[in-house]
Amino acid sequence: MTKRTGGKDQYSFLKQIGDQSYPPLIIQSADGVVTLDAKYIILENYSEKYKPKIVIEHIFGQINPRVRYSNTERTIDLRFTLAARNVHEAKANLEYCSKLARSPYGTWAVSDINQVSDRAVFDWAYHSQVSYIVNFGTLLRNQTVKVTSFDFEINFDAGVFDYGSTPVSDKMPDQVVDNYIGGQGYAEPSSKNIGQLLDDRWFSKGQQPGATLKEQEYVYHGEAGAVYPKAVSVNISMLALHSRPLCFGGSPRTEGSVGWSFTGEDGAVSNWPHGTGGDEFSPHSVAPYCQPDETGTSLPSDRTEQVLDEWDAKMGEVDTGDPPERSLEWIANSIELK
């Protein structure tokens, strides 16, 4: 089952909205080696392109050409913004992007090692392009892809988190008075700057906001020379791959059937390409053309109604208090498709 929550290292406002309403974007390599945090993203653009590859051959004197189909290419483009409300989140966003930027690259294996004078020289052989599995709500459900491109852009207009070079006391305002030494004035101020001070406070609480540093107050950092953007945009292009042939009919279907060949991962009955919600009895849950041809759980719509009516009648015979859930298993056992 798809994980429904995300928002690790994301600020509470975005996390709360995501937890209540939006799906997280979940990307992991098919071999499970690379797993990125489930992120709530600000979706800027999403598009899917379907390009049937057909060869068109013109024949002199003929009005229509000869057309031959080979396959259909499905590509997915995703553009989103990752926003940061504090230094910690900005760093997490950049780390996330660094991992994601590796996705268009292949993997290599050492094919040979040569000794040249006193050092080893490696020969690398291209091994494979990593496949990733992407989940994004009903739009992308365990979709296997090859990432073909990754674009990363910093939105400088949104601002950056600067190095905090201003010297400050490491005492809280109500503690400053304690540093007053009679006849000598205040004690020497700390040599820390505000960036280092905020870093210390953040890390002292296990990289979480606390009483001394609230979530939105961590806006300077102590790393001279570094700037952390408040907003970055990511654009990834993916080529969708499918473990089963996509077509109507075909070898998985009975002859004469015009049902969709793809019935979901692990043989589960499923819509394709997008999920359409609803419970198992909803008319939107699985389209008739995606249903198997002959199974106990697959019913033509008129037969479904008949069975459900029988169920309701059965339940009406005995007072069982709250109406029970209609059991798909019961229905499957109650009928025999002839």
Next chain:
Amino acid sequence: MGFLVEKENRKLYNGVHKELSLASWADQQGYTLTFTHVATGHSVEFPGTVTSFTDSHASELKMKMLYKETDPLVRTQNTMRKISFNFYVASASLEEARYNEQSLNLLMCMMYPRRNTNNTVAAPGTLIRVRGLKFINTAREQIFVGSGLKDTHLRINSDGIGIYIQSLEYSPDTEAGFITSKGTGGLHGEDEIYPARIELSIQGDVWIDQYTADDWQPLPHNYPSYR
């Protein structure tokens, strides 16, 4: 013997929120776009919200320049017709969004052919017929009935213009927002997210219906029909 999946003819949304829906307007005006997958007979309807339409007819000529002649010798190799149009699908409720997404699913499945049980592609491949708003249609075949002309479809396919789609793009309008429902995604329990407005962009090559009319020409006399 159990049942076999048969062709599905998916109509406009007709659910409980129809009065809020574009489907209501489309029904009232007769503005519908119908896509039919020829190999299977599956069809799906959408409100006719066409935002752009282009129809190009271009011939490929083979020219031979002759010495001292002003004009070349010209021979037509072929003439191709290409069509492109955009339309959008908007949803006013979660229920309608689910319905529309399923309709769009069927349209996207139509980008794939029907295969025989030995996995060979069944004719005519991914040919789709599109009909709607008069200007997306086949030529009108007319016969004299009494004192006037009357449309008939004795020899021309009435399911609309035949197109081999080269590209179909599904692009949610993110500015219009999304309709969401957390963790209610049917059998898989995924989070539901439906764009409130989705742009569809289609480009393709037209398959020209032809028949021999009284003038012995393969193209109908009113081809292409825009009205």
